[in-house]
Amino acid sequence: MPHLDFWYEFASTYSYPAAMRIEAAAKQAGVAVAWRPFLLGPILKAQGLDNSPFEIFPIKGAYMWRDVERICEAQGLAFRRPDAFPQSGLLAARVALTAAVAPVRPAFSRKVYLAQFAEGRPIAEEETISAILTALKLDAEAILDDSRSQMVKERLRAETAEAMRVHLFGAPSFVTGKGEVFWGNDRLDAALAWAVQETQTERAGPTGATR
Amino acid sequence: MPHLDFWYEFASTYSYPAAMRIEAAAKQAGVAVAWRPFLLGPILKAQGLDNSPFEIFPIKGAYMWRDVERICEAQGLAFRRPDAFPQSGLLAARVALTAAVAPVRPAFSRKVYLAQFAEGRPIAEEETISAILTALKLDAEAILDDSRSQMVKERLRAETAEAMRVHLFGAPSFVTGKGEVFWGNDRLDAALAWAVQETQTERAGPTGATR
Numbered sequence: 001m002p003h004l005d006f007w008y009e010f011a012s013t014y015s016y017p018a019a020m021r022i023e024a025a026a027k028q029a030g031v032a033v034a035w036r037p038f039l040l041g042p043i044l045k046a047q048g049l050d051n052s053p054f055e056i057f058p059i060k061g062a063y064m065w066r067d068v069e070r071i072c073e074a075q076g077l078a079f080r081r082p083d084a085f086p087q088s089g090l091l092a093a094r095v096a097l098t099a100a101v102a103p104v105r106p107a108f109s110r111k112v113y114l115a116q117f118a119e120g121r122p123i124a125e126e127e128t129i130s131a132i133l134t135a136l137k138l139d140a141e142a143i144l145d146d147s148r149s150q151m152v153k154e155r156l157r158a159e160t161a162e163a164m165r166v167h168l169f170g171a172p173s174f175v176t177g178k179g180e181v182f183w184g185n186d187r188l189d190a191a192l193a194w195a196v197q198e199t200q201t202e203r204a205g206p207t208g209a210t211r
Numbered sequence: 212m213p214h215l216d217f218w219y220e221f222a223s224t225y226s227y228p229a230a231m232r233i234e235a236a237a238k239q240a241g242v243a244v245a246w247r248p249f250l251l252g253p254i255l256k257a258q259g260l261d262n263s264p265f266e267i268f269p270i271k272g273a274y275m276w277r278d279v280e281r282i283c284e285a286q287g288l289a290f291r292r293p294d295a296f297p298q299s300g301l302l303a304a305r306v307a308l309t310a311a312v313a314p315v316r317p318a319f320s321r322k323v324y325l326a327q328f329a330e331g332r333p334i335a336e337e338e339t340i341s342a343i344l345t346a347l348k349l350d351a352e353a354i355l356d357d358s359r360s361q362m363v364k365e366r367l368r369a370e371t372a373e374a375m376r377v378h379l380f381g382a383p384s385f386v387t388g389k390g391e392v393f394w395g396n397d398r399l400d401a402a403l404a405w406a407v408q409e410t411q412t413e414r415a416g417p418t419g420a421t422r
């Protein structure tokens with residue numbers, strides 16, 4: 001089955017519409033998706049950026065807010081610009097990587113994006129995350145405890161290192177089974193098509209069609 | 212008739228596929244397009260960037276080359292990564308703004324992009340531009356003379372100032388008749404649809420449908 005890694009950062013505005021539509025789009029395309037939260041901050045820092053590019057370049061930032069607003073409207077998604085930007089995605093990413101949340105990671109992640117970009121809630125605060133976990137009928141206290149463990153912290157560091165290893169520099173990004181990288185919500189459909197195509201090419205073998 | 216300003220920089224890789232497809236796409240959508248070359252350098256400089264972001268951030272740059280290669284392949288466009296990047300688009304932009312080239316500005320511009328990104332030729336050199344003008348059956352020598360005039364230099368400065376005034380920060384960008392800005396080759400279709408929609412809304416008047 002064709003495969004796509006969906007790399008997302010909880011603080012990323014464009015990851016929100018991607019997270020809300022990727023499951024339906026992938027199902028239709030017949031592609032299996034792995035949800036992989038990571039931290040963009042360390043990756044930007046390694047490139048000499050100590051803040052969101054949308055803050056460093058305010059003209060680009062102003063455009064981004066308008067663009068995301070349009071995209072959400074076209075997608076039928078609620079959108080409200082949060083008071084604070086960027087928010088830290090650290091807590092949400094660690095919680096997403098706990099063993100208890102793993103089976104519902106997509107649903108958890110969508111709820112975090114909705115809290116942040118539809119309801120204007122602070123996702124760096126335990127209260128917000130706790131309420132989301134409770135709504136998912138999970139043991140919020142036990143999961144928050146686990147999210148502070150060395151093992152979970154290390155897991156997030158390893159995922160972020162892997163994102164850097166495959167040369168990601170923004171979110172959302174999509175990486176096919178064979179390592180083709182696509183950056184940006186607007187590349188989701190191209191990424192899905194590529195993932196399908198590369199599996200078909202593989203199946204066809206050396207005498208089959210090549211791209 | 213719905214209107215779209217097509218703002219492009221001759222050095223911009225993503226402007227190449229946009230320039231090659233905008234006329235057919237606009238015709239199909241029923242949108243009139245104004246081709247407006249400008250210089251991105253002074254705009255980036257005002258934001259503290261003294262080179263192409265693709266050079267300042269090499270991981271993003273490497274991705275861009277792969278992405279443009281894929282886009283060109285999907286669009287059936289020849290693509291060859293030029294030896295030098297970014298090239299100066301100054302000469303080409305001035306020539307594009309001369310009175311003699313104005314009536315064939317789209318054809319001239321497409322030839323400059325093909326020379327740069329399909330044939331790997333140096334577009335900052337008069338020889339390359341001269342050959343393109345001659346191929347268009349224009350008086351290359353007279354036009355190059357005119358491109359050095361104060362009037363043409365001032366025209367390009369004014370266009371670049373206008374691009375900055377409407378908050379452009381990258382190329383290609385598309386601006387509708389009512390000032391809605393879209394950035395990036397991948398937003399061309401959304402920009403055309405917006406231009407059509409805003410004209411329909413206007414025609415419907417105050418009792419008509421609103422967006």
